[in-house]
Amino acid sequence: MKTPQPAPCRTYHVLDSGEPAYTERFDDILKFHPPGLAAVQKGDQAWHIRPDGSAAYSARFERTFGFYDGRATVVDIEGWYHIETSGEAVYSDRYTWCGNFQDGLCTVREGVEYFHIKRDGRPLYERRWRYAGDYRDKISVVQNEAGLSTHIDASGQLLHNVFFVDLDVFHKGFARARDEEGWTHIDSRGQAIYQRRFANVEPFYNGQARVERFDGGLEIIDEAGNCMLELRPSRRSEFAELSGDLVGFWRTQTLGSAATLGIIDVLPGTVSASSERCNITEDAAFRILRALGELQVVERCGDEWKATSRGEYLKKDHPLTLADAAVEYATRFSKMWQVLPDVLRGEDQWKPAIFEDVFLGPDKGTGHHRMLRSYARHDYEAVAEILPLKGDESIVDAGGGLGTFASCIQARFPDVQITVLEKPGVLEFTQLREPGLNWLAGDFFQDWGVEVDVVLLARVLHDWEDEDARRILSRAKKSLKEGGRVCVVEILLPEEGVSGGLCDLHLWMATGGRERKRTEYETLLTEAGFRVDEIIHVAALPSVIVGVVP
Ligand SMILES: C[S@@+](CC[C@H](N)C(=O)[O-])C[C@H]1O[C@@H](n2cnc3c(N)ncnc32)[C@H](O)[C@@H]1O
Numbered sequence: 001m002k003t004p005q006p007a008p009c010r011t012y013h014v015l016d017s018g019e020p021a022y023t024e025r026f027d028d029i030l031k032f033h034p035p036g037l038a039a040v041q042k043g044d045q046a047w048h049i050r051p052d053g054s055a056a057y058s059a060r061f062e063r064t065f066g067f068y069d070g071r072a073t074v075v076d077i078e079g080w081y082h083i084e085t086s087g088e089a090v091y092s093d094r095y096t097w098c099g100n101f102q103d104g105l106c107t108v109r110e111g112v113e114y115f116h117i118k119r120d121g122r123p124l125y126e127r128r129w130r131y132a133g134d135y136r137d138k139i140s141v142v143q144n145e146a147g148l149s150t151h152i153d154a155s156g157q158l159l160h161n162v163f164f165v166d167l168d169v170f171h172k173g174f175a176r177a178r179d180e181e182g183w184t185h186i187d188s189r190g191q192a193i194y195q196r197r198f199a200n201v202e203p204f205y206n207g208q209a210r211v212e213r214f215d216g217g218l219e220i221i222d223e224a225g226n227c228m229l230e231l232r233p234s235r236r237s238e239f240a241e242l243s244g245d246l247v248g249f250w251r252t253q254t255l256g257s258a259a260t261l262g263i264i265d266v267l268p269g270t271v272s273a274s275s276e277r278c279n280i281t282e283d284a285a286f287r288i289l290r291a292l293g294e295l296q297v298v299e300r301c302g303d304e305w306k307a308t309s310r311g312e313y314l315k316k317d318h319p320l321t322l323a324d325a326a327v328e329y330a331t332r333f334s335k336m337w338q339v340l341p342d343v344l345r346g347e348d349q350w351k352p353a354i355f356e357d358v359f360l361g362p363d364k365g366t367g368h369h370r371m372l373r374s375y376a377r378h379d380y381e382a383v384a385e386i387l388p389l390k391g392d393e394s395i396v397d398a399g400g401g402l403g404t405f406a407s408c409i410q411a412r413f414p415d416v417q418i419t420v421l422e423k424p425g426v427l428e429f430t431q432l433r434e435p436g437l438n439w440l441a442g443d444f445f446q447d448w449g450v451e452v453d454v455v456l457l458a459r460v461l462h463d464w465e466d467e468d469a470r471r472i473l474s475r476a477k478k479s480l481k482e483g484g485r486v487c488v489v490e491i492l493l494p495e496e497g498v499s500g501g502l503c504d505l506h507l508w509m510a511t512g513g514r515e516r517k518r519t520e521y522e523t524l525l526t527e528a529g530f531r532v533d534e535i536i537h538v539a540a541l542p543s544v545i546v547g548v549v550p
Pocket residue numbers: 355372373376398399400401402405421422423426442443444445457458459460463
């Protein structure tokens with residue numbers, strides 16, 4: 001006889017014949033699971049029944065779920081835990097939430113922390129995660145504090161050192177993964193199996209997967225990412241999209257002007273109040289607010305305008321303010337970009353002295369460094385989280401700006417001794433510098449006069465062409481003890497593909513530098529005498545390339 005199935009009303013189970021399997025009626029029932037028990041609920045009591053409707057044990061709970069791997073999750077006044085088929089608790093701990101056992105492992109939550117337990121209820125590992133999913137084929141997805149996901153194996157070890165914006169478990173050898181460029185499929189080494197990225201992907205089904213392109217088109221692809229069949233053509237107008245790209249400067253200039261005028265800082269307010277406080281006409285105030293509305297940084301509520309959550313970042317007093325960046329992009333950088341055709345033709349030996357020039361501006365460089373600080377505050381807490389430090393090292397953060405990265409590291413590893421090496425001009429911004437750090441005024445092209453365990457070069461090498469980058473790395477090596485390590489923190493361009501191309505041009509125009517691929521950083525480090533030890537990829541954030549002094 002087959003196991004009874006839930007009746008559509010979910011108050012009892014039915015036999016193959018359609019007859020009720022028993023006479024009792026419940027408020028809710030779940031399916032029968034091996035070894036032949038189903039969770040039921042009646043009033044404020046929950047338990048498990050056998051196929052004939054009789055109770056499997058005498059205990060009663062507030063809520064019960066199905067049996068998996070011979071264990072079922074139950075809830076009572078003490079919390080969530082697992083029982084055996086006898087109704088006995090498997091272990092004495094109680095959790096905030098429990099999942100179901102798969103492959104002899106189960107995800108649980110204690111407060112806001114997730115981890116996995118073994119069949120006997122003991123934790124599988126020490127580490128706690130922001131989220132941990134079910135195991136499937138001995139691999140699970142876990143998410144760290146920074147919101148990034150990776151895979152762990154059945155012993156709780158990282159399967160690969162790659163973190164993604166979003167991630168799925170493996171289906172037939174491949175997992176769906178989203179990096180900063182979109183969705184793809186990865187293999188067990190954490191590597192994308194093809195170059196293309198999509199707005200969405202489904203798991204592979206017999207060697208083919210259905211995907212949605214960014215233009216809204218639907219395709220069936222093979223495991224090399226090739227289109228086997230188009231299910232729906234592009235849903236957008238290429239003419240309109242390109243026209244939109246041509247006027248990208250409208251956005252840059254509107255946002256830059258808003259930051260210069262400080263019009264978002266005076267919101268919420270009416271047009272008339274904003275015009276008065278920014279010293280512009282009412283017509284001008286209305287027109288810029290309307291344009292900012294189109295850019296979704298402000299919105300109108302009756303007679304008043306207010307900043308949206310995106311617009312809050314343009315306020316000067318926001319801890320992650322982008323007001324300085326808006327001004328820099330609309331003024332200094334826009335001007336620098338104008339020589340791009342000449343530089344591309346090789347007519348101009350473009351070597352901007354940005355790190356000297358910033359001090360010549362009206363604000364003597366504070367805006368430029370506040371801009372760098374906002375990006376650093378945005379990114380570096382997550383990077384500090386995955387930095388491979390023991391926690392007691394002496395460290396120099398060379399070209400460390402206002403000390404944001406150094407202070408994230410110190411918060412994460414309180415016992416490190418960290419020094420920020422910067423140009424003397426930056427050290428003069430005493431009000432802006434992070435407190436509680438050691439500072440060293442100097443030039444990273446000259447002798448640093450220190451010997452430490454670790455050198456950090458965060459978003460420094462991308463400011464320089466290869467020859468200068470090698471000179472900085474050589475100085476780093478000379479400042480390291482034997483066995484010391486350099487951690488290069490940079491966005492990595494894909495080995496193939498076009499993403500990051502615009503940012504690379506920006507570095508060329510703004511600093512004379514370049515974005516690089518993983519292999520290009522490996523070459524630079526090797527040429528400077530380091531052995532590349534480890535590369536930690538973090539989606540949407542800079543990766544960490546670790547070089548060791550051999
Ligand atoms: C792109 S910023 C990166 C700052 C910081 N590491 C971060 O990631 O936010 C480059 C930094 O290198 C510093 N810098 C440039 N040339 C330098 C030199 N010759 N010696 C020391 N620092 C320098 C600049 O002042 C600037 O703060």
